[in-house]
Amino acid sequence: MEQQEEAKMEIVLKPIGIIRTPISGPGKGPRQGSESAVSGKLIVDEQYRDALLGLEKGWKIVILYWMHLAERDMLQVHPRGDRTRPLRGVFSTRSPQRPNPVSLDTVEITGIEGTVIDVIGLDAVDGTFLLDIKCTV
Amino acid sequence: MEQQEEAKMEIVLKPIGIIRTPISGPGKGPRQGSESAVSGKLIVDEQYRDALLGLEKGWKIVILYWMHLAERDMLQVHPRGDRTRPLRGVFSTRSPQRPNPVSLDTVEITGIEGTVIDVIGLDAVDGTFLLDIKCTV
Numbered sequence: 001m002e003q004q005e006e007a008k009m010e011i012v013l014k015p016i017g018i019i020r021t022p023i024s025g026p027g028k029g030p031r032q033g034s035e036s037a038v039s040g041k042l043i044v045d046e047q048y049r050d051a052l053l054g055l056e057k058g059w060k061i062v063i064l065y066w067m068h069l070a071e072r073d074m075l076q077v078h079p080r081g082d083r084t085r086p087l088r089g090v091f092s093t094r095s096p097q098r099p100n101p102v103s104l105d106t107v108e109i110t111g112i113e114g115t116v117i118d119v120i121g122l123d124a125v126d127g128t129f130l131l132d133i134k135c136t137v
Numbered sequence: 138m139e140q141q142e143e144a145k146m147e148i149v150l151k152p153i154g155i156i157r158t159p160i161s162g163p164g165k166g167p168r169q170g171s172e173s174a175v176s177g178k179l180i181v182d183e184q185y186r187d188a189l190l191g192l193e194k195g196w197k198i199v200i201l202y203w204m205h206l207a208e209r210d211m212l213q214v215h216p217r218g219d220r221t222r223p224l225r226g227v228f229s230t231r232s233p234q235r236p237n238p239v240s241l242d243t244v245e246i247t248g249i250e251g252t253v254i255d256v257i258g259l260d261a262v263d264g265t266f267l268l269d270i271k272c273t274v
Contacts, residue, residue, distance in 0.1 A: 009266065011147040011203050013237045044228075048236065051212040054229030061228075064201075064239055068146050075188040083274055091181075091198075091270035092191030099185065100150045100268045102239060129146065131237045133228035 005060035013024060015049075017115075019065055021122045026069055026096065039110070042117040042130055049115050055133070059109045063078040064132040065124050070101035152266035153188075154181040154252075156202060158259045163206055176247070178269055179254040186252050192270070196246045201269040202261050209239035243273060244251065 017105045021040035042063065044052060055061070074097040076087040107121035117133075158177035179200065181189060192198070211234040213224040227235045240261070248255035254270075 009152060011150040011152070011266070011268075013150060013239070015146060015148070016236055048212065048228070051226040051228045051235070053213060053224065053226035055226065059229075060158070062241070064237070075185065076190060087190065089190035089192065091185070091188045092196075092272055094271050098269060098271075099153055099188070100201070102150070102269060104201075104241065109200040129148070131148075132235060132239060134231050134235075135229055 016048050017130040019124045019130050021126045023125050027120045036121050036123050038122045039120045040122045044115040045071040057109050058134045062106050064104050066129040067096040067101035067103050070096040072099055153185050156261045156265040156267050158263045158264050173258050173260050175259045176257045177259045181252040194246050197273045199243050201241050201273045203266040204233040204238035204240050207233040215249055215257040
């Protein structure tokens with residue numbers, strides 16, 4: 001019964017904006033999960049302006065974003081693409097390859113102007129769709 | 138151009154399993170973002186068995202899940218539902234109410250048997266759809 005409901009259920013997400021970073025493609029940025037010193041901008045859609053109320057410079061936030069370049073059918077990977085390392089299940093890694101390629105970064109707000117948020121600490125590729133912003137505490 | 142692409146783009150997620158916890162409904166568990174000592178089970182679908190390779194008891198993992206009871210059109214909330222506190226944008230809170238109600242918990246694996254993972258540290262309501270598992274490092 002549950003299995004059936006689950007199989008039928010489709011969860012549809014809507015991008016809330018776009019991420020601008022100097023990272024031009026996969027493997028061009030810092031390793032996933034490591035400290036990143038990459039600065040960029042969260043360009044939030046105007047329709048979500050009211051949802052930004054209260055965010056302030058200096059805050060740490062968690063952002064969720066969609067890794068549109070990921071392969072969703074790959075269940076195992078060589079960690080960090082190193083073929084000398086044994087295969088691991090994607091759920092035991094931070095590989096972008098996974099059934100639902102939603103990633104997260106913790107970033108710090110360095111400025112806000114309207115619906116554009118300057119942040120530092122990004123891993124996302126330029127043009128990535130932003131899905132959510134949460135405070136960390 | 139970008140705005141148009143964004144508006145057209147729909148991102149569809151598939152549940153990878155279900156979360157079993159003693160938390161029967163919203164507000165019945167620990168506060169979001171606080172330490173939780175709630176134990177439960179991640180019942181991963183059989184088709185994703187290979188993606189679990191490498192996960193071990195004692196590991197901390199991040200789980201993403203779908204807050205199916207959330208209201209997606211609410212852009213501002215009173216923090217923790219306290220009406221004496223001024224409204225805040227949902228992106229400056231951890232409220233379940235948000236355009237894409239995907240939440241995350243960091244939990245510890247206390248046991249694994251097949252595709253069932255015992256964990257401690259849950260905030261999710263019983264029956265919540267599991268979307269992803271990532272290692273924390």
